[in-house]
Amino acid sequence: MSERVIPLVDQRLTGRRATVPARHIAPTGLLGDALGRPLRDLRISVTDRCNFRCSYCMPKEVFDKDYPYLPHAALLSFEEITRVARQFVAHGVQKIRLTGGEPLLRKNIEILISQLAALRTMEGQPLDITLTTNGSLLARKARALRDAGLQRVTVSLDGLDDTVFRQMNDVDFPVAEVLRGIDAAREAGLGPIKVNMVVKRGTNDHEILPMARHFRGSGIVLRFIEYMDVGATNGWRMDEVLPSAQVVKRIAAELPLVQLEPSAPGETAERWGYAGADGAHDPNLGEIGVISSVTQAFCRDCNRARLSTEGKLYLCLFATEGWDLRSLVRGDLDDAGLAAAIAAIWQGRDDRYSELRSTLAPDTSGGARRVEMSYIGG
Numbered sequence: 001m002s003e004r005v006i007p008l009v010d011q012r013l014t015g016r017r018a019t020v021p022a023r024h025i026a027p028t029g030l031l032g033d034a035l036g037r038p039l040r041d042l043r044i045s046v047t048d049r050c051n052f053r054c055s056y057c058m059p060k061e062v063f064d065k066d067y068p069y070l071p072h073a074a075l076l077s078f079e080e081i082t083r084v085a086r087q088f089v090a091h092g093v094q095k096i097r098l099t100g101g102e103p104l105l106r107k108n109i110e111i112l113i114s115q116l117a118a119l120r121t122m123e124g125q126p127l128d129i130t131l132t133t134n135g136s137l138l139a140r141k142a143r144a145l146r147d148a149g150l151q152r153v154t155v156s157l158d159g160l161d162d163t164v165f166r167q168m169n170d171v172d173f174p175v176a177e178v179l180r181g182i183d184a185a186r187e188a189g190l191g192p193i194k195v196n197m198v199v200k201r202g203t204n205d206h207e208i209l210p211m212a213r214h215f216r217g218s219g220i221v222l223r224f225i226e227y228m229d230v231g232a233t234n235g236w237r238m239d240e241v242l243p244s245a246q247v248v249k250r251i252a253a254e255l256p257l258v259q260l261e262p263s264a265p266g267e268t269a270e271r272w273g274y275a276g277a278d279g280a281h282d283p284n285l286g287e288i289g290v291i292s293s294v295t296q297a298f299c300r301d302c303n304r305a306r307l308s309t310e311g312k313l314y315l316c317l318f319a320t321e322g323w324d325l326r327s328l329v330r331g332d333l334d335d336a337g338l339a340a341a342i343a344a345i346w347q348g349r350d351d352r353y354s355e356l357r358s359t360l361a362p363d364t365s366g367g368a369r370r371v372e373m374s375y376i377g378g
């Protein structure tokens with residue numbers, strides 16, 4: 001095991017100044033970036049804290065008790081988040097995902113959810129509001145989240161074997177508690193529920209089949225995520241990546257699968273349905289998904305923007321810097337000006353890191369400066 005080098009540039013201290021164009025063009029809901037990709041999906045990180053220390057996201061060696069988490073005053077308030085989200089919706093956003101860190105650690109998050117649930121798309125439709133959680137607090141909060149207007153939830157679970165799971169989350173948290181949270185989410189009427197498993201070759205890949213067997217026919221969509229070189233702290237190595245094609249092959253060897261069509265443009269997961277006796281997809285058996293940022297990049301229709309917990313706009317999960325929107329929000333700029341600033345940033349976007357990853361030399365890939373996933377959400 002090679003010595004883990006942990007260079008860290010504190011992204012939270014840097015940021016590009018967002019400028020406001022002289023002419024404010026009214027939002028049309030059809031904003032495209034430099035590669036013609038629309039803005040449809042906004043991921044909002046509501047905290048940089050988490051109660052897990054997953055090695056691929058928030059390794060304990062870095063995010064220890066002395067780690068300088070953001071002070072509360074630095075975080076966008078719920079009102080500020082909702083104001084910013086309203087401009088994104090005016091530009092075409094239809095889906096909002098709340099992330100972190102662990103979003104359920106943010107006190108009274110139900111208030112934010114009810115504010116976001118009141119927003120409407122340009123066509124007057126409610127937004128698709130979802131949340132990604134490690135499930136540790138879900139059993140306690142599921143009902144309140146549903147009542148506040150949350151529609152669905154994605155739960156991270158990297159194995160069913162308690163020893164493996166505790167090794168992955170590095171805080172000794174039991175699988176049973178996460179499964180209890182998933183049941184509570186279902187009872188509260190949140191759905192469809194998705195479960196995300198990050199697959200790290202040599203650590204938890206032997207859990208792929210037990211997870212597939214467990215969730216097959218349950219109505220819950222299990223997705224396998226390739227281990228990614230996000231941030232600058234997880235010591236990522238290519239030989240610890242198990243390509244999704246091998247994940248599908250392993251499952252199909254026991255549980256036959258048929259490939260399914262994407263359910264929406266810009267969907268990150270490739271869908272595979274469990275086949276029935278006739279070889280066709282049996283919806284009662286359900287489906288899995290694979291998210292292959294390393295071996296099958298999906299940048300060409302990436303319609304996702306990310307807002308960090310203190311108001312920086314990131315245009316890619318692997319970005320090396322963000323745009324400071326908080327200064328605009330806390331200044332005397334009106335909504336039209338804020339919307340115009342966001343439009344100018346998105347129109348200049350040409351990010352496609354995963355497509356370029358293999359062509360980038362280590363010292364030009366921005367490795368040491370890539371933003372931490374725990375700071376902007378997955």
Ligand code: SF4
Pocket residue numbers: 293298299302303304315316317318351352353354355
């Ligand atoms: S690497 Fe960046 S541009 Fe490509 S899909 Fe991921 S977030 Fe989108």
